[in-house]
Amino acid sequence: MSRYVVSALLLAGCSETYSGGEDDPKGSSEDSAVETDADTDSDSDTDTDTDTDTDTDTDADGDGDIDADGDGDLDSDTDSDTDTDTDTDTDVDTGTASCPPSGPDFTYVVETLEVAGSRDGLDLDGDGTSDNVLSVIKSSLDDSIVDAMATTTSVIIVQLWNVDDWCEDPDVYGGILSATDTDGNVADNYSGSEAFDAGSAIDSSGHSTEVGTVVIASSTWSITVASASFEAGGFTLTNATPVYGVGTADDASIAGTMGFALPATLMEEIAAAEGYDPDLAWSLADIDSDGDGTYDALSIAFEFTGVTGSVY
Ligand SMILES: [Ca+2]
Ligand SMILES: [Ca+2]
Ligand SMILES: [Ca+2]
Ligand SMILES: [Ca+2]
Numbered sequence: 001m002s003r004y005v006v007s008a009l010l011l012a013g014c015s016e017t018y019s020g021g022e023d024d025p026k027g028s029s030e031d032s033a034v035e036t037d038a039d040t041d042s043d044s045d046t047d048t049d050t051d052t053d054t055d056t057d058t059d060a061d062g063d064g065d066i067d068a069d070g071d072g073d074l075d076s077d078t079d080s081d082t083d084t085d086t087d088t089d090t091d092v093d094t095g096t097a098s099c100p101p102s103g104p105d106f107t108y109v110v111e112t113l114e115v116a117g118s119r120d121g122l123d124l125d126g127d128g129t130s131d132n133v134l135s136v137i138k139s140s141l142d143d144s145i146v147d148a149m150a151t152t153t154s155v156i157i158v159q160l161w162n163v164d165d166w167c168e169d170p171d172v173y174g175g176i177l178s179a180t181d182t183d184g185n186v187a188d189n190y191s192g193s194e195a196f197d198a199g200s201a202i203d204s205s206g207h208s209t210e211v212g213t214v215v216i217a218s219s220t221w222s223i224t225v226a227s228a229s230f231e232a233g234g235f236t237l238t239n240a241t242p243v244y245g246v247g248t249a250d251d252a253s254i255a256g257t258m259g260f261a262l263p264a265t266l267m268e269e270i271a272a273a274e275g276y277d278p279d280l281a282w283s284l285a286d287i288d289s290d291g292d293g294t295y296d297a298l299s300i301a302f303e304f305t306g307v308t309g310s311v312y
Contacts (some may be wrong), residue, residue, distance in 0.1 A: 034133070071116060072119070105162075111304075131287065148234050174223045182196070193309070222246045226242050259301035262298050
């Protein structure tokens, strides 16, 4: 229905349903056969349009625009912005919600970490399927992680900075690093305000020296870090592919999945230490990280949650 038709219908109904108002009280002295207003149109008010209210448009409400709602803009919804969507925000876009953060920089300490399920990995080699071959040792690795995290002073830190909007922000940076809990009490590490010693893993501005690119779209962040090194299950994990991550975050918490490939040479060491046949590392290898036609790395993905903390 066009705006003209809406206005016309309202005008038609107005003469019968109008119940009076300060603008143009029906039955007042002005409503006589002889007009007392100064304009030259056919109605009884003082403006120059042909309707019976005192504003300058042709609809029956008291605002200055030509639509039929009561707000002052020209669109057909009832919020106060100038776009035509039906949301209640005040932006001028097409309705994408705005999620302003409390600040631009966020540091989280990983509180829970476990190997993702076999189908819940990330696509590391770009073939369209998720990669997480090490999910075959999920149960034993998860046990090692739980034991380690309960006692170790080494924590995993995830940072996101230059965050302007938790819903949509194409220009964010991030990093994944290890830091140390130095207060002798691992029980308070997830209080939301614990500080950790990141040593040389951060620069003078407090950000990870290994900088990843981050995009936030539809309230989901995704990160690519060319190089990252962190400890899990008592091992220092290095990556044969970039580290990829995806998840959600807000001012207080973060959750997501991180995926990367571990060099088969590293996995030989881990397999031996864990009592497995080192050759297992090569038989499981599923990623050709250097493109020479031979698998040389093993994909893995972790699901994690974290809470705010800080690094120094
Ligand atoms: Ca893949
Ligand atoms: Ca930004
Ligand atoms: Ca502590
Ligand atoms: Ca290779």
